[in-house]
Amino acid sequence: MTNPWNEPANSPERQESLRRESPGGRHQHQDSVSGTLRISDMVAPRKIPPGSGWRKFIYNATFHAINLGESPGERHYRELRDRIRRHIRKQYVIAVVSGKGGVGKTTMTASIGAVFRECRPENVVAIDAAPGFGTLAGRIDEAPPGDYSAVLNDTDVQGYADIREHLGQNVLGLDVLAGNRASDQPRPLVPSMFTGVLSRLRRTHNIIVVDTSDDLEHPVMKAVFDAADTLVFVSGLTADTSLPVTRSIDLLRAMGYHELVSRSMVVLNDSRDSRDKEARAYLTERFGQSGATVEFMPYDPHLAKGGIIDTQHELHKKTRLRLFEITAALADKYTPDADRPQ
Numbered sequence: 001m002t003n004p005w006n007e008p009a010n011s012p013e014r015q016e017s018l019r020r021e022s023p024g025g026r027h028q029h030q031d032s033v034s035g036t037l038r039i040s041d042m043v044a045p046r047k048i049p050p051g052s053g054w055r056k057f058i059y060n061a062t063f064h065a066i067n068l069g070e071s072p073g074e075r076h077y078r079e080l081r082d083r084i085r086r087h088i089r090k091q092y093v094i095a096v097v098s099g100k101g102g103v104g105k106t107t108m109t110a111s112i113g114a115v116f117r118e119c120r121p122e123n124v125v126a127i128d129a130a131p132g133f134g135t136l137a138g139r140i141d142e143a144p145p146g147d148y149s150a151v152l153n154d155t156d157v158q159g160y161a162d163i164r165e166h167l168g169q170n171v172l173g174l175d176v177l178a179g180n181r182a183s184d185q186p187r188p189l190v191p192s193m194f195t196g197v198l199s200r201l202r203r204t205h206n207i208i209v210v211d212t213s214d215d216l217e218h219p220v221m222k223a224v225f226d227a228a229d230t231l232v233f234v235s236g237l238t239a240d241t242s243l244p245v246t247r248s249i250d251l252l253r254a255m256g257y258h259e260l261v262s263r264s265m266v267v268l269n270d271s272r273d274s275r276d277k278e279a280r281a282y283l284t285e286r287f288g289q290s291g292a293t294v295e296f297m298p299y300d301p302h303l304a305k306g307g308i309i310d311t312q313h314e315l316h317k318k319t320r321l322r323l324f325e326i327t328a329a330l331a332d333k334y335t336p337d338a339d340r341p342q
Contacts, residue, residue: 099244122206134179141168231264
């Protein structure tokens with residue numbers, strides 16, 4: 001009697017057995033019925049009810065009997081929100097730089113932080129890392145309770161409730177850590193202060209947006225670059241406001257931050273209402289050659305006048321949309337540590 005377990009693979013009996021076993025039969029035996037059945041294939045796709053405009057009027061007037069679904073604009077906003085809400089493990093540190101003052105760097109820091117906080121349930125904080133008297137807190141909270149010294153001197157900081165005592169906050173819930181505000185007793189910002197504060201904020205905040213010095217060679221800036229996951233370069237549309245950004249990119253490459261620059265974004269900020277389309281097209285092409293993505297930020301009088309920024313109610317619709325698109329593009333740049341080049 002032939003033992004089937006010891007039967008040679010090329011024996012006539014084995015070959016006949018393989019011929020009798022059809023490929024279709026093997027496939028049906030291996031596949032699971034429950035694995036191929038999808039409930040979503042059996043029901044009609046659900047239309048999300050409209051949230052505004054004439055579509056919403058019809059939806060409410062017909063007592064929800066006629067649902068035309070979201071408008072293209074609403075759908076676009078929802079997709080942007082979904083991108084901004086993407087899962088971020090640990091923390092995402094975004095440093096905003098320019099190389100020159102007066103181009104809207106602090107404004108962009110506060111605005112990007114506000115949109116992140118509006119769309120995400122986690123804590124978001126903006127940090128003023130300008131070595132001098134930074135103005136970031138003045139765009140988010142007029143009277144922040146503390147600064148770097150307050151956070152570093154508090155030895156009992158364990159969770160968010162503890163560190164919240166030293167942070168300002170706007171109506172959206174965006175936290176802000178103010179820089180040096182005491183002109184009578186100035187305490188220059190040094191790298192150890194920044195890294196010490198950042199290590200505490202990493203325990204309590206998911207998104208950290210850093211407003212930086214115009215002097216990229218300041219000692220604090222190396223600590224910022226080493227901690228940053230991505231950079232946002234803010235440029236104007238004129239030669240004197242865009243050239244410092246090109247030099248900043250070259251400087252960072254010379255300092256060895258090639259990979260960080262490749263993950264960066266350049267925001268062409270029309271802070272002077274110049275509306276120069278030719279300059280915008282030229283700078284988009286030039287900055288795009290650096291490997292950075294390029295976005296455009298239109299002029300908005302609310303952002304230009306200074307003071308507390310209200311990204312929900314005071315901005316023009318086009319400005320608010322661009323902020324969402326810029327923030328979504330930044331969220332797309334997040335790369336988990338395990339996926340980054342070593």
